[in-house]
Amino acid sequence: MERAQTYLVPEIEAVCWLLRNSVDVLQTSIRPALAGLPAAHATRCVEVLAAAVDQLTRLAENGGEPPVFPALADELADIDRIQERLAAVKAPPAARTSPAGQESPVRHDLEAEELESYLREHPRGGANLRLHHLERMAGGRSKSTYALTVHDAADLPSDLVIRKDQETLLNNTSVVSEAKLLERLHRTGLKVPQPFHLESDPEALGSPFLILQRLGGTTAGEVFDPPRNERLALALAEQVGLLHSLDVGGLADDPFLVTKDVTGDQLCEQLAAFRATVNEFSEPYPSVLGALDWLDEHVRDFDEEVRLVHGDLGFHNVLAEGDELTAVLDWELASLGHPARDLGYLRSTIEMMTDWDKFLDAYHASGGVRCDPHAVDFYMLFSSVWLYQHLARSGRMRLKWDARNIEYTISFAVLGPNMRYRLARQLDGVLTRG
Template identity: 30%
Template sequence: MKADQLAAYLAHRLPDASGITVTNLSRIPGGASRETWSFDAAWDQAGNAVKRSFIARRDPTASLLESNNDLEFELYTALQGSGVPVPEPIWIERDGAWLERPFFIMSKLPGASDARALVTTPEWADMTPAIARQKAEILARIHQFDIARVPLLDRPPSAAAAAPYEIERWERTMRQDTLEPQPVLEMALSWLRRHVPPPPERLTVVHADYRTGNFLYDRSGITGILDWEMAHAGDPIEDLGWLMIKSWRWAGDDRVGGLCSRDEFIKMYEAAGGVKVDRDALKFWEVFSNFKFAIIFITGTKSIVEGKTADLLLALTAFINPGVEAELMGLIA
């Protein structure tokens, strides 16, 4: 992505603007399914100098998972004013005419996303209790949001099908993308099929990647929830299972997301209006989350082997799976 490409695109979208300049263009590290670029823009409009900061989310050449630009854009649009802090979506392009691949532009929110800095540095120690509480409260709001307002959300045929639907989705991905036998994942798959939890009372929005590291924060607290590309309708406890897996315990201890104990998080989530958390269902979704996490890395490895990308991030993910598999075996032993 180049600054002159973005300037040309802004000129197309802002026909009354003149003197458009794009500065501070940089790719934000991370992002396993879509490239994220930050840039500033300035222009003159009706005699006034305008300056804005933007984020561009562009499809990659290959990724750890398939995702949908339209869904993420629709979610950001629907969630405006809901109490769930998300960026303002501005424009979406479904072809590669402007930036080689499909992309969308959204506003840039203040804050940092570095999970390790948040949970391990003295600078943020006084903020972690408030951020833990906000994290739980925002998740409760996500689960209260009406799925009918997001037509593009993939959803099972009924609440009773929520868990089997997700098992089948990720088993299908494993079968399609694996390059070698997966005995630990086959064992986990068998366990999941034998331990399907009772269905939720209703289907809710499931963020599906809700964790420390996927929100922005500053001294005011959480400023934005990011990375909605895996969102779907399903069992809300799925989100709790995902955020509790060992891979997101950034402080190196048992604290959920490096912020608080699981009992504290559940208590804050339920107090904020979240669903009652059944502990057996939570264990199911924690096992499922590790199963899913391992399969995401299998997809990334296949992209590398097939020459679809030379992204170092995708190459390195293959080394994470042994630890995820060890966690799986410990959970279901």
């Protein structure tokens, strides 16, 4: 019973956090845009979710036992506490602070007036610039992304995108590292947005941000739900092949491009860190621990190879218009690494879209590296464990902070478990191939 209660309380806390995030979205994004019966139904949903949060909270506090009231006064006091808690859950999220000594995951929302004023003072914007439209875009679990339209700018196109740092504690990345690399990749002909301006001073608008070309198309898919479109898979193969064909010698002066996860020592250090994170923030799932054991056993089985790698390739970071791939996005995790890192990361996704060998043929035709299949298996598991342990750690930290962001909620409730399911299937396939 004691073990069950020890497990029950944090699980209830997690469910309450997920529900509160859903309430916030209903209150701040959905209900204000509705009218009539839909607005009334949204209000009912808020009431129901708030009541569920309170019931679960009481369950955790009482260890699963029903409350006991020695007298009517005690019951009335409890009713007052319930009303206070319900009101707190339904209230729009206020600024929150993190535990002492930890960075606060503060939301850096972008205000239209402040942005317009900033752009007018910049030479590429000019005094005549008018901000016509600003809209926060869906997605963004480590950066905030905004679409904007400007008129009468001195030296900027009308349609732009801003990528803005949210917080960097959990993935240690910033848009500052992307600007120079994107400029170079754009010159090579890779389908990436052209950067126009980097603001690295966090005092300007709350955090560093990057102004980019706004390319056509929409996000092609999600991490576990790519488009079932072979042409897009082969188009991505061409882009990855071009990326891996670039001369890394010309990138040596980029201070943000480090060589990592290539040598046996680097990989061993990373695997030890992964295991420590899993032990602290995850249940001891056989799939995750088995993958770590296999990786430890095979960490020095293949030759080192260094190319420019994206680090987070998937159709959640791809724009497309129909069958045409228009852009590869989000280069914040780019590094000098083994090309099998990108291939391994992509394999499970590509096998949902086309034959893996057909993808490799298109990749090689565009200059891609011929990697040992064993190395691709290694980096497939390595990348999946990396993503799983990152989701486990970031989810638990954001829960601890009571961070309110629906993208964080999705990461915790959906992406983390799905990553473990994918990892289990990958490990089974690797063991089967022997």
